[in-house]
Amino acid sequence: MWDYTDKVMELFYNPKNQGLLEDNQEPGIAVVFGEVGSIACGDALRLHLKIDVDNDKILDARFQTFGCTSAIASSSALTELIKGLTLNAALQVTNKDIAEYLGGLPEAKMHCSVMGQEALEAAIFKYRGIPIAVHEEDEGALICSCFGISESKIRRVIQENNLATAEQVTSYVKAGGGCGSCLANIDDLIAAVTKESALNIATDIATAQEQLQRPLTTVQKIALIQKVLDEEVRPLLIADGGDVELYDVEGDRVQVALQGACGSCSSSTATLKVAIEAKLQERISQKLLVEAV
Template sequence: MWEYTDKVMEFFYNPRNQGTITEKGEGQAITTGEVGSIACGDALRLHLKIDEATQVILDARFQTFGCASAIASSSALTELLVGKTLDEALSLTNKQIAEFLGGLPEEKMHCSVMGQEALEAAIFNYRGIPLDNHEDDEGALICRCFGVSDARIRRIVLENDLTTAEQVTNYVKAGGGCGSCLADIDDLIADIVTEKATAVAVATEVVKAKSAPKPLTNLQKINLIQQVLEEVRPALAQDGGDVELFDVEGDLVKVILKGACGSCASSTATLKMMIEARLRDRISPEITVISV
């Protein structure tokens, strides 16, 4: 026995918007989308009334043959559609239908998918787009028992983060007949996982590249070096010394130690601790400072 939420049972026992739409006013249109078949166990016919000027859905009704979750999903769909534009409606996912009902057993998720696909079929019909041009029908046929293409499986896997063939069966019934396509479904899922991992890796590298600091121009580097030299000058001056920038060759910084610093035995420590360490921190760890 399936574990249904109270809301699923409410929409099953007291379905909203059941029936057809037969009347329309001036500037209004009626369109229908139909998916599934009684032979396969579930079928849904969705009717929409559309304001042609604003493209807003004014009314939505359904006729469903199927189980409690199929009827509840269809009813929930109609509740979610009224007041939306066609473009807004097309962004509705099967996950949102299931969430509206407080969730569905995974084995019944195909009912929410059926609602999403009926909605697309209705809008495609209204816009005059042949259903055989739908992107889900452009791929190779994977499940012959239920007529499911690889493009449709790919879409459902991506939208619902599916990871197993069993889950795919729960969402679109593919593999639920003779089972000969289950290996193909597993291969398709593996390909999708690899593609997603590659996409994440590429995106990570792009973020790293964007966040990486831009290399300094020669002028910027020289200015920073001069700033560091100005910072150490007061300390050198206390001992009667001074420092002056002589030249910059890539990461090699040449300075002239003046006054007492020029003959001081600790001049190397001055270069390394007071100047080179600061330049490595601010410019590059490859910086080397020498006295000329």
Template sequence: MWEYTDKVKDHFINPRNVGEVENPDGVGEVGSMACGDALKLSFKLDENNRIKEAKFQTFGCASAIASSSAMTEMLIGKTVEEAEKITNDDIADYLGGLPKEKMHCSVLGRDALEKAIYCYRGEDEKVIDGNIVCECFGVTDKEIERAVTEHHLRSIEDVTNYVKAGGGCENCHEDIQKIIDGIYDKADDKAPEKKKMTNIQKISLIEETLEREIKPALQKDGGNIELIDVDGDRVYVKLIGTCATCKASQLTLKNYVEIRLQEMVTPDLIVEEVK
């Protein structure tokens, strides 16, 4: 159950301005059935070049319908130049806020508005600005950067909530993470640059973690572990004492030793047993 504000509920149950404007001055369509939400927005101007009529058709959840309804209400009476300044945050604010997971619904509204204005001006659709990162939803690096900067997003999940990127096949998660990291690395000049560890540093950190944490834990159960070799990211170890004969030793190795070393040293490590 979503915690929707009364205003969201009101605009969902009693949506304003449903339908299509006859002889519209601008029309914008975004989304698709595959995406799970879609919006068609149309508007018409009066003699003073103010928006006289704005209507929507939406396929989507309650907050998508409420966001569309709210946006049409916000548009009416504005000039195109004023309308252009409406952001997705404005739409969410108008509704008294949206759950974080539903922010993309307000983005849907802003995108449709942008398209409708391009259509009105007779301009070609906006040339894709930047490179597509998320192929599933056609989201570019520029759009992700903008969302991350404007809304101070910190995780891939946040990015997905706002601009959908990363919500489909998930192949682009690494790239999204890089964009997020890039923005915060730049913002935080004082943060020490992450240097690649030398082999000597890596090995001594592995030894230290084994000595300080892993060995004492295994010794409690009458076992022990010995570091045999490190080759790149492969850590070769030998299990001793009860560990060597324990049936659960593989689980210990993967679920405990490897995970702990990955956390403490570097996430790329793979632990292997030498018999």
């Protein structure tokens, strides 16, 4: 039995905005839908949008879905999140936002929130007349032939959700959940994305210091610490059932809150010094000291 939140169960038993939107040919109003998934693969979603053309705003949203409890709840949550937003603002809604609205989803069900994000993008792209074929996620080599998942799509979900294992990728986009022959390629992609993130962080630090020719400001330091934690530290901790959250920065003292398995682990001190402090010292400043709160 999945450990669903009360919000997930509420929207499963009493989903909001379920159904379709009829196009009544109202002046200044457009009705469009985006569709993702496949019934053959177990999940499918059609998202309907009613758009105020002059203001580029979503007036209403409805959904039709074939899937599990998480798929229904995620679709319902998405419609609640986007109503009243401009299209550009709606495109900023991520699968994380959907999951957070629901109070969280089991990791094995995160693909349902990703499906909602993709359906929203498909609907807006369709309304704007952008062919799905030129969507960036449809470009690049096909990695998972069982579910038709491209390299670009896998890269995106790794980056946006700080994924560290092939099993996590499977939970988010199903890639690797069929025959399993692509799991080695997914591992290679994770390694490549991790390396690219590390290089980007180093470049950001070097650029900031070069441009300013003076020590990092407090704001810059906090931003870089958060970036290193999100892109290099958290994926490793999450893979072991833990996590870390930046609590405060006072000068060179970095205060963090260890969560999950890390919070109750007997080796939490080693985690602070080896996994977190050493990485921050390497990437930002040898003067940084990390302590738990």
